[in-house]
Amino acid sequence: NAGVTQTPKFQVLKTGQSMTLQCAQDMNHNSMYWYRQDPGMGLRLIYYSASEGTTDKGEVPNGYNVSRLNKREFSLRLESAAPSQTSVYFCASVRTGQDTQYFGPGTRLTVL
Amino acid sequence: DAKTTQPNSMESNEEEPVHLPCNHSTISGTDYIHWYRQLPSQGPEYVIHGLTSNVNNRMASLAIAEDRKSSTLILHRATLRDAAVYYCTGPLVAGGTSYGKLTFGQGTILTVHP
Numbered sequence: 001n002a003g004v005t006q007t008p009k010f011q012v013l014k015t016g017q018s019m020t021l022q023c024a025q026d027m028n029h030n031s032m033y034w035y036r037q038d039p040g041m042g043l044r045l046i047y048y049s050a051s052e053g054t055t056d057k058g059e060v061p062n063g064y065n066v067s068r069l070n071k072r073e074f075s076l077r078l079e080s081a082a083p084s085q086t087s088v089y090f091c092a093s094v095r096t097g098q099d100t101q102y103f104g105p106g107t108r109l110t111v112l
Numbered sequence: 113d114a115k116t117t118q119p120n121s122m123e124s125n126e127e128e129p130v131h132l133p134c135n136h137s138t139i140s141g142t143d144y145i146h147w148y149r150q151l152p153s154q155g156p157e158y159v160i161h162g163l164t165s166n167v168n169n170r171m172a173s174l175a176i177a178e179d180r181k182s183s184t185l186i187l188h189r190a191t192l193r194d195a196a197v198y199y200c201t202g203p204l205v206a207g208g209t210s211y212g213k214l215t216f217g218q219g220t221i222l223t224v225h226p
Binding site: 004033035040041042043044045090092100101102103104105106 | 146148153154155156157158161199214215216217218219
């Protein structure tokens with residue numbers, strides 16, 4: 001049982017490049033989330049998926065898109081990366097009926 | 113938007129109890145209060161949560177004020193491994209359905225001295 005896994009662990013992009021951050025969970029959870037964490041700050045919600053087939057915007061969705069590929073996987077895409085998107089990105093999941101979120105180890109993204 | 117307020121930092125000595133406070137004056141009546149912690153270079157991990165009554169688990173205790181406007185996370189005997197950022201959080205978004213969304217503030221940096 002790996003919990004929540006994220007790939008890649010580190011990534012450096014140039015301004016304007018695109019990339020997709022991958023997240024998968026093996027706990028059969030219904031809801032999944034993407035957060036970003038800037039230095040010295042708390043986490044801010046980018047997008048979430050309450051269940052398979054649904055996605056909704058969080059607090060800071062601009063510049064991002066998401067795909068809930070299936071129950072296990074929830075990806076985050078940056079179409080045209082900007083330096084302001086330099087951050088650590090965390091994926092999380094939770095089982096319906098519970099509020100306890102399980103977080104992945106994070107992806108550290110730098111946009112030059 | 114509703115939010116939490118925590119001290120920026122606290123210090124403790126090893127083996128001593130630690131009381132981490134949090135104010136959440138705009139919490140709704142049905143929202144749980146959650147605590148997470150984040151060790152250096154890791155994702156947040158769940159510590160404890162509660163609604164109205166005090167709660168205990170193997171990691172910590174949670175004391176919730178009668179009016180639910182504040183809570184205190186209690187680490188009974190701090191260890192060096194407890195040094196982390198502690199977040200008081202929850203679906204503290206005014207109105208609507210939370211779908212388990214958590215709202216994180218800046219948290220409290222806990223330093224534990226040997």
